[in-house]
Amino acid sequence: MFSLEIECGPEDRDFLIAELWEHGSAGIVELDSQRVRAFFEEDAGRDELLSMFPGSRLRTEEERDWVQAARELLQPMEVGSRFYLVPAWRDDPAPAGRFRIAVNPGLAFGTGVHESTQLCMEAMEQYLKPGMTVLDVGTGSGILARAAKLLGAGKIYACDIDHVAVKIAGSNPESPKYRFVGSVDAVASGVADLIVANITPEVIAKLVKDLMRVRKDGGVLLASGLELQDLDFVKSAIPGIREVRQKGNWALVVA
Numbered sequence: 518m519f520s521l522e523i524e525c526g527p528e529d530r531d532f533l534i535a536e537l538w539e540h541g542s543a544g545i546v547e548l549d550s551q552r553v554r555a556f557f558e559e560d561a562g563r564d565e566l567l568s569m570f571p572g573s574r575l576r577t578e579e580e581r582d583w584v585q586a587a588r589e590l591l592q593p594m595e596v597g598s599r600f601y602l603v604p605a606w607r608d609d610p611a612p613a614g615r616f617r618i619a620v621n622p623g624l625a626f627g628t629g630v631h632e633s634t635q636l637c638m639e640a641m642e643q644y645l646k647p648g649m650t651v652l653d654v655g656t657g658s659g660i661l662a663r664a665a666k667l668l669g670a671g672k673i674y675a676c677d678i679d680h681v682a683v684k685i686a687g688s689n690p691e692s693p694k695y696r697f698v699g700s701v702d703a704v705a706s707g708v709a710d711l712i713v714a715n716i717t718p719e720v721i722a723k724l725v726k727d728l729m730r731v732r733k734d735g736g737v738l739l740a741s742g743l744e745l746q747d748l749d750f751v752k753s754a755i756p757g758i759r760e761v762r763q764k765g766n767w768a769l770v771v772a
Contacts, residue, residue: 520556521566521573522548527631528717528742531657535681540566597639600664616667618691620660633741636762636769637715638664644737644771645670649710652731654701654724655742657682659692661713666693674709676700701727713739718747722754729756729772741769 525533527550534545534553542555556578557566567573593603601611602618611617638661645651647669653662656675665673673693677683680698697703701714701724708731714721721728721740728738743751745766752758752770760771 518543518556518558518578519561519563520554520576520578521570522552522554522576523570523573524552526551527744531631532679540569596635597642599642599668600638616664618660618663618667620658632764632767633715633743633769634660636741636764636767637661637713637739640739640762640769640771641665641668641711641713644739645711647671650674650708650733652676652701652704652709652712654712654714654728655716655720656696657715658685659696661715662693662696663691665711665713666691670711674704676703700724701731704731706730707733709733710736711739712736713741715741718743718751721751725754738772739769740772741767743768743770 523533530547530553537545537553537555541557541561543558544556546554548554563575567575591604593601593607593609595601595612595615599614599616600618601615602620603609605619605621641661641664645665645668648671650672651662651665651670651674653665653673653675656662656677659675662673662675672695674695675693676697676699678698678700683696683698704727710733712728712732714724714728721742728740732738738755740751740755745763745768748761748768755770755772757772758770762769762771
């Protein structure tokens with residue numbers, strides 16, 4: 518067995534992980550916010566992988582159950598006051614008063630481990646009222662749409678420009694049925710009581726007119742995926758920001 522240590526930015530990490538799974542990785546460990554280590558069996562094709570991921574560092578590994586070792590690093594976690602996220606291969610029940618969400622880390626962005634996803638879920642607990650229509654822009658794994666459903670949302674729309682992400686989101690039986698490949702520009706005006714967009718600051722700024730257009734009067738936009746250094750840029754792009762939340766080096770704005 519061998520491994521590749523690959524550097525990537527936080528915004529690309531989950532898509533890199535998804536690509537590594539597709540190319541036969543036997544297990545993946547996130548070393549820190551800038552590095553992942555992917556493990557492969559000997560017949561995986563070292564030369565091809567090295568050319569596919571230039572700059573990666575190869576290491577020969579001792580023989581052990583690396584899949585199990587990687588899984589053991591991922592434990593159930595409480596998010597906010599209502600959610601309990603559990604790796605898909607575990608059967609831990611949710612504590613009383615919490616919604617249980619099974620997650621499959623690495624398939625698409627939005628496993629609940631990332632601070633920006635946690636910020637969105639915590640804000641949804643406060644701002645999402647039963648019966649609201651919710652739009653999840655850049656749905657990734659679909660975890661925020663599933664959280665909206667558990668919180669009692671009425672109709673939920675989820676979109677992503679990555680067709681693989683939409684397919685992954687739709688593979689979960691708990692996912693809302695209204696999903697499409699595309700973005701907020703394909704949504705009618707005044708549709709959503711609550712919009713959640715856990716994407717990147719550049720994309721948020723690009724989409725802000727449509728994000729506000731699809732919002733009902735009195736509705737709320739939750740925008741995250743922002744590092745603290747991006748706050749001034751986002752504040753200049755989004756009108757009517759009423760609140761900023763922070764977790765670690767990440768932020769969410771409420772408009």
